[in-house]
Amino acid sequence: MSPDEIRILLDQVREGTRPTAEAHRALVAALRAAPLGDLGFAKVDHHRATRQGFPEVVLGLGKTPDQIASIAAAIAGRGHPLLVTRADEAAWQAVHALLPEAEYHQQARAITLKREVPRGRGAVAVASAGTSDIPVAEEAAITAELMGNDVVRLYDVGVAGIHRILRERERLESARVIVVVAGMEGALPSVVAGMVDVPVIAVPTSVGYGASFGGIAALLGMLNSCANGVSVVNIDNGFGAGCIASMINHL
């Protein structure tokens, strides 16, 4: 029952053209059955998209190029920014054919289509330990950029040569939130969090072999960080980290 329908009903009651008992029954039924969507949930989704520049995200993993392309076209048609993660070359070809203005980020395996979105208040820093961690770091960086954030990239600053990250102290301190990406022992987030006083989002990667167990070693290292301010997302989840960083930077 829409606000307009309620108004009409009330007018009828006031005018005596509709029995009170019947109006009562209709209103009680409407209250009971109130579709949840009307309670604001769908609006939250919409609100978020327009205020924060939150793109609609397509996880490319396990979808065919055709499926990805048609979803992407639908999103672009609504005027929203677009992000496809875990997109391979074939997916990119399919999307490119429908959306020539989209871009492909090969290292990050991401397809984007930028739109004007609200800007974050400061910068998001993205640091990564080794060169093999860069694809995940780029997924985080591209996600944050698409959502309206300035991104400072600090790559190849792993703890085995501790001077590399120490040299970047000023750039780290310039950020409002820092995404730290590392595989193997996953020690970089602890070191970074000890140098700054902003939140650190740690992303373990599946980089490594043997007892790295596809990223478990790095994940456990980060969950057990002895430094304050470190929270963790799933292994290789650059998108998730970029998204949280953007949320924080838009506060």
Added chain:
Amino acid sequence: MSPDEIRILLDQVREGTRPTAEAHRALVAALRAAPLGDLGFAKVDHHRATRQGFPEVVLGLGKTPDQIASIAAAIAGRGHPLLVTRADEAAWQAVHALLPEAEYHQQARAITLKREVPRGRGAVAVASAGTSDIPVAEEAAITAELMGNDVVRLYDVGVAGIHRILRERERLESARVIVVVAGMEGALPSVVAGMVDVPVIAVPTSVGYGASFGGIAALLGMLNSCANGVSVVNIDNGFGAGCIASMINHL
């Protein structure tokens, strides 16, 4: 806004003692903010309790005897059946002082207070492999009984002496649903499910040592059952199994 309040509001609108615009505002707000409980969820809970004899359950684990006793008294005060699981002697003393009519089931470590509830349509069978599995089996059996089911107990029928369970075929076939409780290798549910054509709810127990890993071996065995009709609940979760069995038996 309760049905009575809506009736008063409509009367006021009809009588002209309340402006339509104000009534409209109040009704739209009520619709938007409709407490979910009014949408039927709380009623579902209530409905379930009165129709199925579903007791309100208190997980005794990690609560003090005083806390358990006061919750139990509150439930009993509403006229509902009562079930406290994982209740030790001290909890029982505390509950007994407030509710003299309650019963304590030592093996199952459960406190119950029976009420008249709707009866299930057939019997629930509860089978267990070894004597050490009996406490969990009893938790399932007592739960099912409290919820209004006839329970057939088949204890100490583990697969190492296969003739023991084979002898019970008729009693197994007399049930509408079977709870099978086993630790160690957890093989009994597969054998039982191969003998009957009703659903089998498998309960792994933490009985065993070494590579039983506190019930993981039995849990994995049951999840990988080669027989049709086996679903599984958490380790030592006799209550959960008894509850599902009762749901099925009340269909």
Added chain:
Amino acid sequence: MSPDEIRILLDQVREGTRPTAEAHRALVAALRAAPLGDLGFAKVDHHRATRQGFPEVVLGLGKTPDQIASIAAAIAGRGHPLLVTRADEAAWQAVHALLPEAEYHQQARAITLKREVPRGRGAVAVASAGTSDIPVAEEAAITAELMGNDVVRLYDVGVAGIHRILRERERLESARVIVVVAGMEGALPSVVAGMVDVPVIAVPTSVGYGASFGGIAALLGMLNSCANGVSVVNIDNGFGAGCIASMINHL
């Protein structure tokens, strides 16, 4: 020794054409060696197939197309419904050549051949969280349909947008048993079980990456469900869940 053979023997004894001692020896031996199949087990299998429409199921995993096709043809020859799970395109081609009336369900990777079977009493609902969970959900749905159940499909109702499942309350309540399929964190069964009072069969899927560990995260989530009425089957075991749901719906 078949009933007919016993009759002949008794006739011979009565007529005196066979010595009592010899007949005695033969009967005692028959009792001792009574093939178990004669004790009713094989009949149970047969009974189940004819009364419930229980198909003979072929797990396609690890069989060659030729093996699958010849088993399928044998089953169809007995007039039973047929279900091949985990069947790829090649298996389908081989089966199709022998059984032109069989059907292939691409998403569920299942081959079916329907027969007249006893109908379940109500509906089986199959809900799934994400689009990637649909193949497993379809395996469950097709299994249940083949076994004579009406199936209500509720796809893409994951908990990240909680209003999606809330909107489906009525359709959920219309079912006698609900199969809930989810990967990643596997939270949907808890939410669904809190909304209804019928049994929920939870199916974890291997959908996800990183710390989903091929479905372990979802499996553990479901086993630890805080809601009553949830039991769990193996990862990706849509068939198992559909089969249990059908058993319950035929009670």
Added chain:
Amino acid sequence: MSPDEIRILLDQVREGTRPTAEAHRALVAALRAAPLGDLGFAKVDHHRATRQGFPEVVLGLGKTPDQIASIAAAIAGRGHPLLVTRADEAAWQAVHALLPEAEYHQQARAITLKREVPRGRGAVAVASAGTSDIPVAEEAAITAELMGNDVVRLYDVGVAGIHRILRERERLESARVIVVVAGMEGALPSVVAGMVDVPVIAVPTSVGYGASFGGIAALLGMLNSCANGVSVVNIDNGFGAGCIASMINHL
């Protein structure tokens, strides 16, 4: 070489009472050996403490009451806010004897001593699933309060009765960051994150039994959350979550 020592050296050079070559040698050596502490790191620590009201935290686990009390007295002596986590009754007695103005929070097992600290900009919400999760939730809430944040507590809003959390939508939306505490299947953070557009810090708890594996099930569930905006801290790490939430709320 302190700033004062440099000044004296420069005066000597200017006055000609110290040879330039010798002064040069001393300065170059000082530069090379510059103790890292002078480079600002220790100051960062100090800066953080005075600007954010960041308390010095003592992890009580594995320390004797005497050790805890003497560390606590030292911190209080510096005028900083104090937080002792995982403090049992004995530790509290020892601290109380030295610091009569300290407070003990029994559920959270935390000792605090408040000081005037900079206030966060909005509110921190702390939601928890079950009553057994409250100690961890309280650790988070008390941490955030001590660091200068208004805290909104939403307890016992687990997903098995989904209407409980839905009812709290307005209070959730009033927060700038939300800490969500849950054991068992750990599904609450996904549901909350789908309802709001602020960061969610998820805290798995060791509440549960059997296949909860001391919190692993909840941890995995949270890491695999299908909702955007969820990052995770260690099992039972209420302090860590409260600390990150405060950092975000002070941005």
Added chain:
Amino acid sequence: MSPDEIRILLDQVREGTRPTAEAHRALVAALRAAPLGDLGFAKVDHHRATRQGFPEVVLGLGKTPDQIASIAAAIAGRGHPLLVTRADEAAWQAVHALLPEAEYHQQARAITLKREVPRGRGAVAVASAGTSDIPVAEEAAITAELMGNDVVRLYDVGVAGIHRILRERERLESARVIVVVAGMEGALPSVVAGMVDVPVIAVPTSVGYGASFGGIAALLGMLNSCANGVSVVNIDNGFGAGCIASMINHL
């Protein structure tokens, strides 16, 4: 239906005092319902006990002293050898009061009561790596002795001083089957199996700390043995190994 009953029935048929049809019905029913016990299974149990001296074993774990004592007395009453494993001092006191002729083996935590049993054909060797492994080794040795085997004990012959086991080659070669007990890395069975050509039963123990994970390291080491002839039982399962060794030695 017993052989005697069948004889009477046949006599009646022959004499015409019982209708063939009725006799037919009775015999078919008897065949169908043949209690499994009559098929020889229970006899197997009995046969084993009397031929091999196989004791009836009571797993003391999780039973009260009174329960253990009454079961033990019942077994002794049947004239069978008795073995109680995992029996603490209190259990021993309770058994001793009822069965003064029983013995307690403190290291092995086992209670035994010997009987005349068939002797094994050769010797069983029991080797253990470290002094902490001796309780499990003793459980194996006592089990084998009680079952009628000569036992050769070779203790403290771990691989870190490889000359210790090499010196025992002759005694190892004198055995028909060898039980090898080891914790930590569990390497001893591989070395022993490479020195002899009889079966080796490997028993991992929970001796160790840290990454021994309560015996998992030793268990995995033994399962992956590069030597031929090694099979493995559960962690700390000295009884199981002794029992298998006796079976082999009685062949």
Added chain:
Amino acid sequence: MSPDEIRILLDQVREGTRPTAEAHRALVAALRAAPLGDLGFAKVDHHRATRQGFPEVVLGLGKTPDQIASIAAAIAGRGHPLLVTRADEAAWQAVHALLPEAEYHQQARAITLKREVPRGRGAVAVASAGTSDIPVAEEAAITAELMGNDVVRLYDVGVAGIHRILRERERLESARVIVVVAGMEGALPSVVAGMVDVPVIAVPTSVGYGASFGGIAALLGMLNSCANGVSVVNIDNGFGAGCIASMINHL
């Protein structure tokens, strides 16, 4: 120093052609440096091969066809029986070219070349649960046959249809040792061991999916067997089981 050399030396000492002191030095040195091979270890290897018909085994996994073929030819050249496990079609072609009298067992992926070897005393039974377990069962059976044992095969006797294994009781009892192969929940060895009184060698297979974890579920089930007489080998290690069974059967 060979026996002949010692004889010459002693002759020289007796004849006085060699100084005692020098002979003493030579003998003491020889004792100290005694090559281990001379102590009988290598002979043990040889002894085993000739007395038991123990083949020299080549694990084909991770070797090129050429490597396998040349090793196989070398073994055959010594007149020993040959067994290549995990051999694919290409390996077979390469071996066949050099050893035309060798045989290929496709299901077991094994190449054999038989020789006259000592016969075992009784039969080895090999039972397997499902059709997918047959390759591993065949590896065990072929290994045992090659080592001189009569093998009784009992395939497709899994516990989901318990009558199948019960029907085979006589054939099981005819064996001196039983290899039981099963994947999924791995329950068959417990049932078999409860039916017989000879040793059971359990072989878990990697057959299954999801929570079977590549055979871990079956492995744990077998290690936790509640039946006496079960020992376990590595996942899919048919060869190992066949080899142990042969050892036992040759005692």
Added chain:
Amino acid sequence: MSPDEIRILLDQVREGTRPTAEAHRALVAALRAAPLGDLGFAKVDHHRATRQGFPEVVLGLGKTPDQIASIAAAIAGRGHPLLVTRADEAAWQAVHALLPEAEYHQQARAITLKREVPRGRGAVAVASAGTSDIPVAEEAAITAELMGNDVVRLYDVGVAGIHRILRERERLESARVIVVVAGMEGALPSVVAGMVDVPVIAVPTSVGYGASFGGIAALLGMLNSCANGVSVVNIDNGFGAGCIASMINHL
């Protein structure tokens, strides 16, 4: 601020051409901001490379042939020794085209380019258990050789034939440090460490199947070694072990 700049500043102070206060400010700022690199860290790296012959190592895993080749050429251009690990045939072709003097070690999958480097003081022994462990052993050996060490190779000396390693005692004792490579149960390091009194670096390999879990069994075995002097590196990390052995041998 470079030494020269400090000298100029001091001259200006002495000459009175620069105010002391300003010079003071500049020096204090320089001290605070002293780039960490000036503190000697980068020099350490350089020093190590030239003194120890420490090669710059390229982990080939996850890099394209072109990437590997261009990095390799850059390293070679600096005159340093070169080591590319985990290099396949394609990578070798690409490197060979740019650096014709490089060598490819097929078994070790390593590319090297030797340079004159400081020699270690003694020998490094590399022992391996089975033939399948040789690739990892070769990676260790080649690493050590490239870093200036004499390497003694002892391959195929696994514990199943214990005489093989015992025969090598003298060669083992000739080394200053021993790398021991083993898969499956990983027992060889314990045996070797019990025979010598020099450090043993244990390398678990992923050789094995089933419950070897890709090297976990061997890893755990080595971590739990009962022998003194054993430390462990990651699974298959031959490079790491060779590198540590060289460090020790250069002390």
Added chain:
Amino acid sequence: MSPDEIRILLDQVREGTRPTAEAHRALVAALRAAPLGDLGFAKVDHHRATRQGFPEVVLGLGKTPDQIASIAAAIAGRGHPLLVTRADEAAWQAVHALLPEAEYHQQARAITLKREVPRGRGAVAVASAGTSDIPVAEEAAITAELMGNDVVRLYDVGVAGIHRILRERERLESARVIVVVAGMEGALPSVVAGMVDVPVIAVPTSVGYGASFGGIAALLGMLNSCANGVSVVNIDNGFGAGCIASMINHL
């Protein structure tokens, strides 16, 4: 056969008082049966003890105070240094009563009795991350000291305040080998190994909670270290690390 016995035999042969054939038989038998201890292994043990000051170590875990004391007295009686690890107060009292000159190290839970032993060539550094790691670090330090090494202790230098370890660069560089002890994420060894060019022995500790899993997180972090020169020992194995460090320092 001892050297003296050989001399007598040779004299008898030379004198003709013993037949050559009989002497031959005796010598060949002696060679074959040469007890391994005579081959030098026991001497190696002795050699190690006297040359390196290697103490005989008693692992106190799982031994009674009386057992520990009598073993300790026996060792001290041989004049060797003594080390008892994992010794509680009761063990210390028992040892102290017999060996008044022994010392107890409360934090390290170690009992020592020093003797004159060969000195290592340089210093051993022992660094630890947090105060809770000190007991394990002390076990390493005391072990190294007892074995004749100068020990440099660097405690509380964890990576969360990276300046703490950076300040200690000179002291780290002064050591020939460094033991690094850390719990939680275990990142310190990577940072240290990147700062020096000597071997780093990493010791994970069980310090932490939740997802530290009793030291597994730290263990995995160290095994996956991205820095060169790190090898790892078992969780909490301070003794093992101190022992290896001493071996290296005595080279």
